[in-house]
Amino acid sequence: MACSVAIISKDNSPLYVLAADIEKEIELQYCFHSALDIVEEKSNTANKNPDTRDLFLGLLYATELYKIYGYMTNTKIKFILIVDSLNSAFRENEIRAMFRSIHIEYVNYISNPFIIPNEQIFSKTFDRNIRNICKV
Template identity: 40%
Template sequence: MALCIGVMGSDNQPLLIKISPSIQNPIDYHYMLYSALDIVEEKSQISQKTAGLNISGAEHRDLYLGLLYPSSDEVKIYAYCTNTKVKMILIVDATNTALKETDIRNTVKRLHLAYSNMIMNPFYEVGSPIGAKSFHNFVESIIAQ
């Protein structure tokens, strides 16, 4: 499904970057991830300004930022930004017509849930590179789909 998945910390340091083994030039995907961070910051600031209040009076905003930009005819870049400013960026093949927006949304929500479960480990230091094998396996399963 995904060609590359990046999980970036609140201060934009990489916590995890996984690139499909079929990619010939992985440095291009690193460049795309880092260039997408600027757009994620911009979109998350806009969504904070336009966030509505729900019934209980708490602020509500959509964590899924959607398609950032089609960087080329070959890939599309999607993002999800958590309340703690952890960014999850997916780079997918643009030629895959079977892939729908709802599939991407569900995938990043599952990725966020897996990340949430992983940081509940008392031995994980928040903000450090992710070393949990279960999370790595989950990310690899998304890439392998």
């Protein structure tokens, strides 16, 4: 089970944030913002090596309570996933699959001609689908 998911725009503003535990939402947002620095660092390193096409950034960092993973699309939209450190049930391939599913949901959402790109996501359908993917 993922603790939290965030979709961040290319200018680092949050488009969508899902926290499983509302009481820890501020702490999780701090983790998201800390992870953005690492995402930027990894993306700059990846830009120097054009052979790297993997969107999955891997484990960004870990704390005593959480493991923070990152994924960045070709359009610089960032997905951050926070999982409980005590839950060792997640393997890297499962995290990758979650990110791919979240990416597909985001593409389906953004393909709607009636939404405004780079605006916060308030869709109940999108929220329900992300909750199902992340088992929140």
